[in-house]
Amino acid sequence: MATRTASRRAVAWIAGQGWKHLLLLAFGFAMLYPLVWMFTQSFTPNDAVMGRAGEGGFTLDNYLDGWSALGVSFGRFMANSFLVAALSIVGNLVSCTLAAYAFARLEFRLRGPMFALMLATIMLPFHVTVVPQYIVFHQLGLIDTYVPLILPKFLAVESFFVFLMVQFIRGLPRTLDDAAALDGCGQLRTFWSVILPLCLPAIGVTAVFTFIWTWNDFFTPLLYLTSPDKYTAALGLSTFQDATGLTNYGALFAMSVVTLIPVFAVFLVAQKALTRGIATTGLK
Amino acid sequence: MAVVTGAAGAAGPAGPAARDLAAARGRRRTRVAYLFLAPWILGVLGLTLGPMLASLYLSFTDYRLSGAPSWVGLANYQRMFTDDPRFWTSVGVTARYVVLSVPLQLAFALAIAVFLDRGVRGLALYRSVYYLPSLLGSSVAVAVLWRRLFSSDGLVVDLAGTVGIQLSGGWISDPERALDTLLVLNVWTFGSPMVIFLAGLRQIPDELIEAAKVDGAGAVQRFFRVVFPLLTPVVFFNLILQMIGAFQAFTPAYIVSAGTGGPADSTLFYTLYLFQSGFQAFDMGYASAMAWGLFIVIGAVTALNFAASRYWVHYGD
Numbered sequence: 001m002a003t004r005t006a007s008r009r010a011v012a013w014i015a016g017q018g019w020k021h022l023l024l025l026a027f028g029f030a031m032l033y034p035l036v037w038m039f040t041q042s043f044t045p046n047d048a049v050m051g052r053a054g055e056g057g058f059t060l061d062n063y064l065d066g067w068s069a070l071g072v073s074f075g076r077f078m079a080n081s082f083l084v085a086a087l088s089i090v091g092n093l094v095s096c097t098l099a100a101y102a103f104a105r106l107e108f109r110l111r112g113p114m115f116a117l118m119l120a121t122i123m124l125p126f127h128v129t130v131v132p133q134y135i136v137f138h139q140l141g142l143i144d145t146y147v148p149l150i151l152p153k154f155l156a157v158e159s160f161f162v163f164l165m166v167q168f169i170r171g172l173p174r175t176l177d178d179a180a181a182l183d184g185c186g187q188l189r190t191f192w193s194v195i196l197p198l199c200l201p202a203i204g205v206t207a208v209f210t211f212i213w214t215w216n217d218f219f220t221p222l223l224y225l226t227s228p229d230k231y232t233a234a235l236g237l238s239t240f241q242d243a244t245g246l247t248n249y250g251a252l253f254a255m256s257v258v259t260l261i262p263v264f265a266v267f268l269v270a271q272k273a274l275t276r277g278i279a280t281t282g283l284k
Numbered sequence: 285m286a287v288v289t290g291a292a293g294a295a296g297p298a299g300p301a302a303r304d305l306a307a308a309r310g311r312r313r314t315r316v317a318y319l320f321l322a323p324w325i326l327g328v329l330g331l332t333l334g335p336m337l338a339s340l341y342l343s344f345t346d347y348r349l350s351g352a353p354s355w356v357g358l359a360n361y362q363r364m365f366t367d368d369p370r371f372w373t374s375v376g377v378t379a380r381y382v383v384l385s386v387p388l389q390l391a392f393a394l395a396i397a398v399f400l401d402r403g404v405r406g407l408a409l410y411r412s413v414y415y416l417p418s419l420l421g422s423s424v425a426v427a428v429l430w431r432r433l434f435s436s437d438g439l440v441v442d443l444a445g446t447v448g449i450q451l452s453g454g455w456i457s458d459p460e461r462a463l464d465t466l467l468v469l470n471v472w473t474f475g476s477p478m479v480i481f482l483a484g485l486r487q488i489p490d491e492l493i494e495a496a497k498v499d500g501a502g503a504v505q506r507f508f509r510v511v512f513p514l515l516t517p518v519v520f521f522n523l524i525l526q527m528i529g530a531f532q533a534f535t536p537a538y539i540v541s542a543g544t545g546g547p548a549d550s551t552l553f554y555t556l557y558l559f560q561s562g563f564q565a566f567d568m569g570y571a572s573a574m575a576w577g578l579f580i581v582i583g584a585v586t587a588l589n590f591a592a593s594r595y596w597v598h599y600g601d
Contacts, residue, residue, distance in 0.1 A: 017404070017405065020399070020404055021404075021405075021406070024399075024400070024404070024410050027396075028410060028413045028414065031413070031414065031417060031472065032413065032416070032417075034429055034430075034433055034439070035420075035429070037433075037439055038429045038432075094323070095323040095324060095327070098320045098321070098322075098323060098324070099320065099321055099323065099324035101320055102317045102318075102320035102321045103321075106313065106316065106317035106320065107310075107313055107314075107317070108313065108314040108317035108318065108321075109314055111317075114321070117328065118324070118328075121328065121332055123528055123582070123586065124332065124579070125528070125531065125532050125575075125578055125579060125582055126532070127532065127555060127558055127574075127575045127578055127579075128335075128336055128339060128575045128576065128578065128579040129331065129332055129335035129336055129339065129575075130335075130562075130575070131335075131339050131342060131562050131568050131571050131572045131575060132334070132335035132336075132338035132339045132342065132572075133331060133335050134562075134563070134568075135338075135342075135349065135568065136335075138349065151331075152327065152331055154323060155323050155324065155326050155327025155330065155331055156323050156324040156327050157327045157331050157332065159324075162324065186316075187313075187316045187320070188316075191320070212419055215423075216420075216422050216423040216424075216535075218422075218423075218424050218534070218535045218538070218539075219534050219535065219559075222538075223563060234423065234424040234535075235424075237424045237425060237428065238424050238538075238539060241424075241428055241539065241542070242542060242543075249432060252428060253428075253429070253432070256424075256425035256426075256428050256429060257425070259423070259424070259425045260420060260423065260425045260426075263419055263420060263423065264416075264420075267412075267416060267419055271412045271415075274415070274419070
């Protein structure tokens, strides 16, 4: 009797909302299955034929092999990536908040044209500037340093974030600025003690996206870094693939998983900020 | 009235001094603003506009990083257009990638967003799950995974085999199919436009949809007559954004082909060929010409999009 009502309830659920959930869950599973597969393969011995997720035994050897397969360990690559990402976050936060405050709140000549220029640079493909940039960094002897990776962030080249901050600051009531001015605050004080604390949500979105973009960035490190002990995780992984070719997929997958973990962790912690961030600004 | 004249009278004699003061304050304010903007201005001049002009100049030269650039006039462009089959291959590959993968990706994003929009509980969870690939899609790790998924002994061939479809070998090593794997990868990252669609859908007032229902419009009609027209600005926004992004895709093609653009140049993205010309052959002049070509094409396509948008994008009221 109990099972009959239970099954009847299940049927009713499926007929109502349930079918949607079943469909959405199945679709989500299919989408994430490649990632799951990679994850399980990274724990599967190499001699087991490539099977589905969960087949073929369990081993940690792939991680141990992969970690030190190249002359430089993956720990080093990861540390390098963290360093570059951290400095990039600092750079973007400093330069973009400063510029955004000026665009959103200060009066100055050329404000209109400069703002238009800032918007235009959002759409500019970076390939247009990359050749001369490379030449300049080459002539300054900065190839194989982190300067070409980090300097652009301190100069607000990622104007996405300037735009994001401008939009955010414009949403803050101007009476706050006026009150601060009445209390005798200069622009810098107003910026630092009044506006900036209120910008925390936008700052969070900027920091999270800067982290993910910098972490995933492959083109810039590929261009500028030449000695393996300076490689970032993305470049290290690509080098690893070139070195092992198609022979050691277990270890290659293991290291792929390792390089994805930080992005995944940020995603778990900050998913609200992420989805809100792209919803308002259209970031990738 | 008296007060006003009084004030005006008082301002009269002090006029020039006050004006000086105001001007000085204006100058000071401008100076402060430029201080705030200093990093951005340096970046725009030193890392954006300056390099753009430099690459325009370099595109008319032969420059190999050692020695001085030597002026060759239009030779680089001439070579591009008339004497370099690989250039045209890369144009074709990129065009196919942009034209096929972006609409597919957006269609997916929109379909799922509409399905999720009203009355599904646990929306936040689904949204997050579907969004995750967007964050990972441009990483080396996922490109490595993709290469494996579609290889001859990879998961896709395996799964297709179990449901009775016999795929002849892997797609990655097949010049006819290799680009398709990258299309699939781009469609897989439909999550970020989906989130934007969801935000747009939430702006559509319930009354409109209810009114359409009352008038007897079915679900399909409601979508095409009410929802989609109201959503066209968001569709347009996503289209511009994803197209510009697709033109610049690089990492997946590089990783899947180990930097070659193969097999048989079938994944030779424009950006990948630019990279090979500039930073492997160190033909900086030619790479600069290619960069300007890309810039002009993206600009033109975006302008075309804006021009065409007049005919299908409806801005409120």
